[in-house]
Amino acid sequence: MVQQYEFKAKWLPYILVLPQMVIVFVFFFWPSLQGLWQSFFLQDPFGGQVIFVGLENYIRLFTDPGYSYGESFGVSVAFAVCVAALSMILALFLATQANKKIRFSSFYKTMMIWPYAVATMVAGVLWLFMFNPNVGIVAWFLKNRFGVEWQHLLNSGQAFLLVTLAASWKQISYNFVFFLAGLQSVPVDFIEAAAIDGAGPMRRFWKIIFPLLSPTTFYLLVMNLVYGFFETFPIIHQVTAGGPGKSTSILVYKVWRDGVINLDLGGSSAQSVILMIMVIGLTVVQFRFIERRVHY
Amino acid sequence: MTEHNRLRRLTPHLYLWIAIVILLFPIILVFVASTHTSADILAAPMPMKPGPHLVENYTRAILEGNKNLGASALTMMKNSLIMALGIAIGKIVVSLLAAYAIVFFKFPLRNFCFWAIFVTLMLPVEVRIMPTYKVISDLGLLNSYAGLILPMIVSATAVFLFRQFFMQIPREIAEASQIDGATPMQFFRSILLPMTRTPIAAMFVIQFIYGWNQYLWPLLITTKQEYYTILIGINRMLSGADVQIEWQIVMATTLLAMIPPALIVVVMQKQFIAGMTDTEK
Numbered sequence: 001m002v003q004q005y006e007f008k009a010k011w012l013p014y015i016l017v018l019p020q021m022v023i024v025f026v027f028f029f030w031p032s033l034q035g036l037w038q039s040f041f042l043q044d045p046f047g048g049q050v051i052f053v054g055l056e057n058y059i060r061l062f063t064d065p066g067y068s069y070g071e072s073f074g075v076s077v078a079f080a081v082c083v084a085a086l087s088m089i090l091a092l093f094l095a096t097q098a099n100k101k102i103r104f105s106s107f108y109k110t111m112m113i114w115p116y117a118v119a120t121m122v123a124g125v126l127w128l129f130m131f132n133p134n135v136g137i138v139a140w141f142l143k144n145r146f147g148v149e150w151q152h153l154l155n156s157g158q159a160f161l162l163v164t165l166a167a168s169w170k171q172i173s174y175n176f177v178f179f180l181a182g183l184q185s186v187p188v189d190f191i192e193a194a195a196i197d198g199a200g201p202m203r204r205f206w207k208i209i210f211p212l213l214s215p216t217t218f219y220l221l222v223m224n225l226v227y228g229f230f231e232t233f234p235i236i237h238q239v240t241a242g243g244p245g246k247s248t249s250i251l252v253y254k255v256w257r258d259g260v261i262n263l264d265l266g267g268s269s270a271q272s273v274i275l276m277i278m279v280i281g282l283t284v285v286q287f288r289f290i291e292r293r294v295h296y
Numbered sequence: 297m298t299e300h301n302r303l304r305r306l307t308p309h310l311y312l313w314i315a316i317v318i319l320l321f322p323i324i325l326v327f328v329a330s331t332h333t334s335a336d337i338l339a340a341p342m343p344m345k346p347g348p349h350l351v352e353n354y355t356r357a358i359l360e361g362n363k364n365l366g367a368s369a370l371t372m373m374k375n376s377l378i379m380a381l382g383i384a385i386g387k388i389v390v391s392l393l394a395a396y397a398i399v400f401f402k403f404p405l406r407n408f409c410f411w412a413i414f415v416t417l418m419l420p421v422e423v424r425i426m427p428t429y430k431v432i433s434d435l436g437l438l439n440s441y442a443g444l445i446l447p448m449i450v451s452a453t454a455v456f457l458f459r460q461f462f463m464q465i466p467r468e469i470a471e472a473s474q475i476d477g478a479t480p481m482q483f484f485r486s487i488l489l490p491m492t493r494t495p496i497a498a499m500f501v502i503q504f505i506y507g508w509n510q511y512l513w514p515l516l517i518t519t520k521q522e523y524y525t526i527l528i529g530i531n532r533m534l535s536g537a538d539v540q541i542e543w544q545i546v547m548a549t550t551l552l553a554m555i556p557p558a559l560i561v562v563v564m565q566k567q568f569i570a571g572m573t574d575t576e577k
Contacts, residue, residue: 005467006402007480016397017409019390020455027447028416031427038427094315097308104309110562111316113569117557119509121527125534125550126322129329135543137325140341169319174572181573230422234511238531252422259426260516268426275423283417 039269057270076250080228087168091175099183116173121234127166156247159240182216222286330548337543357548362533366521376525382445383507391454399462417452439520498571505557526553
């Protein structure tokens with residue numbers, strides 16, 4: 001590589017990166033290290049007495065049945081997988097439809113994309129309002145037309161279904177944008193050649209389009225799992241508050257609840273550290289994959 | 297076009313319309329509810345046609361807000377706007393400067409700075425809320441705009457986007473500006489910034505929406521009504537028993553909360569899609 005031209009200045013580059021570095025250190029590294037530190041201590045929420053307990057907070061998470069950490073873990077995985085599967089399958093299907101040479105396709109695109117702007121919390125409110133047992137129109141219909149009693153604050157299956165639907169509804173737009181961009185980059189020649197050779201639409205999709213989309217699909221899978229695990233706190237907080245029982249208490253919600261409501265700082269910090277390790281793991285997987293860029 | 301069958305040509309429209317209806321239905325419902333009285337909504341099933349109380353409900357929501365909430369939608373929208381603009385502009389300014397230094401200058405700590413920023417890509421705020429809360433509380437920034445904005449400016453995505461863009465710019469331009477006697481800051485202001493307009497616009501759309509839709513962080517650090525963002529206000533309005541909730545005001549406020557980000561996405565659709573697919577986050 002040819003040596004690139006670079007400015008020579010002694011202090012200027014440091015002044016330029018300074019604001020970013022200050023913010024990164026004060027609001028990222030310092031709190032992250034404090035979180036790690038705190039996870040080794042047991043803190044009295046009222047007195048301020050702090051005892052070093054080593055790994056006990058972590059051990060407690062996995063052994064103390066009162067913590068139900070394993071249960072929360074299972075709920076998170078199930079929730080993230082359901083949301084990722086539902087919203088990705090629907091988005092891929094819709095993107096395939098919108099990618100056909102049809103009239104009004106830019107209108108359809110706009111109509112698919114706007115829900116991205118809806119806050120996750122608002123998505124929760126929208127679905128809560130439809131399914132509220134007292135005022136919800138969908139709940140009313142289910143009860144009076146189909147005889148289904150909708151009580152998501154009592155029925156854990158319904159609670160799980162409701163938060164899954166709300167979270168997926170919001171995520172469809174995001175997946176749609178990426179799938180559509182991916183589909184548009186599939187060369188038309190390939191598809192036409194296959195059509196001339198007699199491959200029907202289903203076959204063309206599974207044998208040509210889908211394999212060519214695999215980098216997009218993989219990228220979206222990771223992003224959707226991250227969304228399901230970490231960014232759906234507002235929906236859980238607003239719609240079910242983790243209940244009934246602990247049936248929708250995903251890990252991020254539990255960190256918040258144990259820390260802010262139950263004031264168990266050590267336990268909450270230990271959970272944060274585990275979440276950090278999970279995110280780092282997902283990011284590493286993603287980067288390794290992007291580096292290789294393999295498909296078909 | 298590979299298929300010429302008439303029916304085949306209509307089916308995509310049908311599927312897309314079904315999807316549009318499913319996506320729009322909750323919003324229509326919210327709008328209808330915001331034009332009725334609380335009693336009408338509570339009398340199940342709620343009416344499906346808009347009622348006569350639109351002006352009355354929105355006026356109350358905007359100027360007074362829900363009973364016992366102590367914050368009007370106007371105040372809360374102002375707070376959300378300050379937070380969203382602060383996060384979007386703050387991120388862009390800080391990231392532009394950092395990316396400029398990392399790409400165009402050679403200095404001993406360059407790699408260190410790059411990696412320090414890179415690592416932040418990995419951790420969303422959600423996983424370090426308690427310690428970040430403590431830092432903000434130690435700095436005395438609870439219930440303040442600075443407290444709402446500053447921790448959210450940590451993000452590697454903007455730095456990466458600008459870095460990638462800067463690396464594609466031919467260096468001869470920088471060299472020529474030096475020979476012509478421009479200082480590096482003059483080059484930055486009058487040559488580099490105008491070239492970067494498109495990525496800046498894309499970043500602004502993405503980050504404005506991100507900022508407007510923040511929930512967990514404001515939930516933690518705003519306890520005073522005058523700092524409630526609109527999403528926190530909605531949450532507080534819904535925290536009572538079902539029959540006591542003033543649904544019409546809540547729904548009017550919910551609709552108001554959706555308008556600014558939705559408007560930005562629709563109006564700046566091109567920049568928005570570019571921003572989303574370029575940053576890959």
